[in-house]
Amino acid sequence: MVREADRKYLSKVTPNWRVYYYFRRGSTYVRLPDNPDSPEFDQEYWAIRSGRKRKPVKTSFNALIESYYQSPRFTRLRESTQAEYRRALEAIREKNGTKDFARLRRRDVIAARDAHAGTWRKANAMVETISILARHAIDLEWITDNPARGVEKLTGGEYEPWPEWAQRAYERYCEEHGLTIELTAYHLGVGTGQRIGDVCKMEWDHFDGDYMSVVQEKTDTRIWIYCPRKLKDYLGLLPKSGKFILSKNLTAPMAKRRIQARVMKVREAIGAEKYVIHGWRYTAAMELAEAGCSDSESRAVTGHKSLDMVRKYRSRARQKRLSKKAQERRG
Numbered sequence: 001m002v003r004e005a006d007r008k009y010l011s012k013v014t015p016n017w018r019v020y021y022y023f024r025r026g027s028t029y030v031r032l033p034d035n036p037d038s039p040e041f042d043q044e045y046w047a048i049r050s051g052r053k054r055k056p057v058k059t060s061f062n063a064l065i066e067s068y069y070q071s072p073r074f075t076r077l078r079e080s081t082q083a084e085y086r087r088a089l090e091a092i093r094e095k096n097g098t099k100d101f102a103r104l105r106r107r108d109v110i111a112a113r114d115a116h117a118g119t120w121r122k123a124n125a126m127v128e129t130i131s132i133l134a135r136h137a138i139d140l141e142w143i144t145d146n147p148a149r150g151v152e153k154l155t156g157g158e159y160e161p162w163p164e165w166a167q168r169a170y171e172r173y174c175e176e177h178g179l180t181i182e183l184t185a186y187h188l189g190v191g192t193g194q195r196i197g198d199v200c201k202m203e204w205d206h207f208d209g210d211y212m213s214v215v216q217e218k219t220d221t222r223i224w225i226y227c228p229r230k231l232k233d234y235l236g237l238l239p240k241s242g243k244f245i246l247s248k249n250l251t252a253p254m255a256k257r258r259i260q261a262r263v264m265k266v267r268e269a270i271g272a273e274k275y276v277i278h279g280w281r282y283t284a285a286m287e288l289a290e291a292g293c294s295d296s297e298s299r300a301v302t303g304h305k306s307l308d309m310v311r312k313y314r315s316r317a318r319q320k321r322l323s324k325k326a327q328e329r330r331g
Helices: 040-051 063-070 081-094 108-114 120-139 164-177 180-192 198-200 229-237 258-270 279-290 295-302 308-330
Strands: 009-014 020-025 030-031 211-216 221-226
Touching: 020 040, 020 198, 030 308, 040 258, 063 081, 063 120, 081 120, 108 120, 120 308, 164 180, 164 258, 180 258, 180 279, 198 211, 221 295, 279 295, 279 308, 295 308
Parallel strands: none
Antiparallel strands: 009 020, 020 030, 211 221
């Protein structure tokens, strides 16, 4: 068996901590089996190197994705956004790597979407990712039209604020089972109204006892959020175990996906699978609206760039108040 280090033209990439091997020489870029110590890996590697295997087309998914990774459109993205794109792109490459992207048709995009119809957000993300690749292929003059343009998105609902029963059940379950990480993430998410990625990056030095300083990852804007009494009281009693409030160790924060996985277990335990972690942000928006906050006041907490979401929850809160007023008149 030939050692990995002795194999010429062997390329290894590790998106999302998973290792992929490719034979890469000039315009030849071919995915290899996952296990570099297996006989199948050697057979495939030497078949390509010796020329017995047909060279892949120059307009393959493999070539397009690698070209996109080198493009300004990709390199200008924030590191966290690049990681998300890589996960989606590598999933596409795993199934279609050697196929000719230039032969992709609208029906193929629809089929890829419908393959994930059970999870509408994933289905729509598939269309969006293919569209990103298509725009890059147009820039390379591989194709002249985007086959994903105009493909209908699936609908399946939207992020919802957590109802009172789900919040109380979540808090109670975490307290009864000593789930400090899960409970801390919840209090920070609902108390500050920030995205979970921003919550994970909150440091103790960002909290002065009243305000939490946050640079929002999505907007790259620094905001100062006055913390409600419930959050301040909770943080005042929380032991410090590192630089970050949600600490993995002394110097690093817990990863967003790790927090999401832990929260999911609690949601399943209390029967709240319907209510996702991003709903904490909308729980804060709804509570602000119900408290009678103006659009500007609500935006000062959540940091929403657009007024659409703020107006949505203000309208919902107003409808609830008017419903109560109307029904009380009946009495």
